[in-house]
Amino acid sequence: MSDGRIGHEEAPGEAPGDATRLMEIAGGGCASRVLAVAARLRIADVLDGGFLPADEIAERTGADRDVLPLLLQVLVTCGIFERDRHGAFGLAAGSAALRSDHPGSLRNFVILLAETYDDAFGGLLETARTGRSGFEQVFGVPLYEYLGRTPEAEGVFDAAMAELAVPAAAALVERFDFSGVRRVVDVGGGDGTMIMSILTGNPHLEGVCVDRPSVCERADARLAATAGHPLAGRLRFHPSDIFQEVSEGGDLYLLKNVLHDWSHEGGVRILSAVRRAMTRTARTHAPGVPRPRLIVMEPLLETESDAAHSLFQTVICGKETRSFGRHDDLRALLSAADFGVLSVERLSSGHHAFECAAGRTASPG
The missing domain is CATH 3.40.50.150 (Vaccinia Virus protein VP39)
Structure with a gap:
């Protein structure tokens, strides 16, 4: 009987850690959504360069006291947040761009990538089979037409482009x-x-x-x-x-x-x-x-490492x-x-x- 965990028994000849790596990649979409929620809640702004207990962060952001610690711990695992010896949470070094007041802020770009664009990747199979835009498969219209119809998404998009x-x-x-x-x-x-x-x-x-x-x-x-x-x-x-x-x-x-x-x-x-x-x-x-x-x-x-960017562009706008x-x-x-x-x-x-x-x-x- 399953205990609710994702498990895997290594096959003969399989290198240790291969399964873990596969699961990390497969779960990447979950982590990106967690990061977007942290950006939406402005947790990095609330921390203001210091450490706060999860209950206080929940109170300041209007988040659920039971759920927020789970979200924060996931981002600790990802290296976005860290904990001090008292268990309080703070922003990890290298993650300051999550703050909205940072001169190089990427807060809105994080939200755009992990929400609207991640939704578009639900159409990746369509893109892989036909070369057509996965975005249009999911949303029914091209990117800019969708933005014109959806003011909140367009506002995030504009702010994300401004950050870049x-x-x-x-x-x-x-x-x-x-x-x-x-x-x-x-x-x-x-x-x-x-x-x-x-x-x-x-x-x-x-x-x-x-x-x-x-x-x-x-x-x-x-x-x-x-x-x-x-x-x-x-x-x-x-x-x-x-x-x-x-x-x-x-x-x-x-x-x-x-x-x-x-x-x-x-x-x-x-x-x-x-x-x-x-x-x-x-x-x-x-x-x-x-x-x-x-x-x-x-x-x-x-370079070959740019393939992810090219695939992303293809999913959003099509292979043309x-x-x-x-x-x-x-x-x-x-x-x-x-x-x-x-x-x-x-x-x-x-x-x-x-x-x-x-x-x-x-x-x-």
Whole structure:
């Protein structure tokens, strides 16, 4: 009779620990959900760098006193929390990014991965058999359509993308010279975190953030609600379908982590909309003023260890989406939209930044 435990008798010739390893991998989804609940409850914030007994954490977070210790102990086993000699719980070293006030916070990204995206992996078998999006199998619609219908999930998604944008923006500001630029247009820029960081580091700049109407509406409202915000007069949000139309008037256009969400044809449509905006802008420039440039920032998946990221992308968006493994993959897409690559640089965030000009079929970079 089973005692309720997961058991396994090792087969002849089976190495000790093989079964344990299999069960650890199989139970990984449980651990990720536990981590997401801890993030939802803001346990890391409640601890405030110290140790608290489980009962007090439960009281401060509104959690059940009997269940919460189990959740905390699971995360101790995972190395997220630790216990002191009195049995109180604290945040383990290396887990500070779970705090919402940490400068490199990943709280919302943890929630996104372990909730909406983990749900999408319920469609992995469909993806494995057909190449189609597991996300659409589970939710019935593509990712961005689902987000538009689900404000709470869209809010988490926006906040998660903002968390990922912070180190990317810092890396770009560190390496790119904005002195000859007056206006930056961030295409698919979400809540504006990326462009805000660029504007903060370059007081002479103006910025435009282009994204879905619902995203721009929320971001614009947050900016307007912050009395005396230093960027209030220098940043505006432009709602748009980026497959059709992008704001003109930019000296520099930016696409960060946008193209890999779409098929080759979708990527060409986005890039073509950007190129049209850049071409219209160039016609209004005075003689001698440099033509607008585009910077595309994408992580290149160059090693076997990147397979998990590629599979994840396939489950969310289907096998037709782009996982750029080499420079040539992205160069081919840019060339198809009549962009030439002037230079390529690997940033400290792990992104590769492709600086491009419109209307150049040759690639000097």
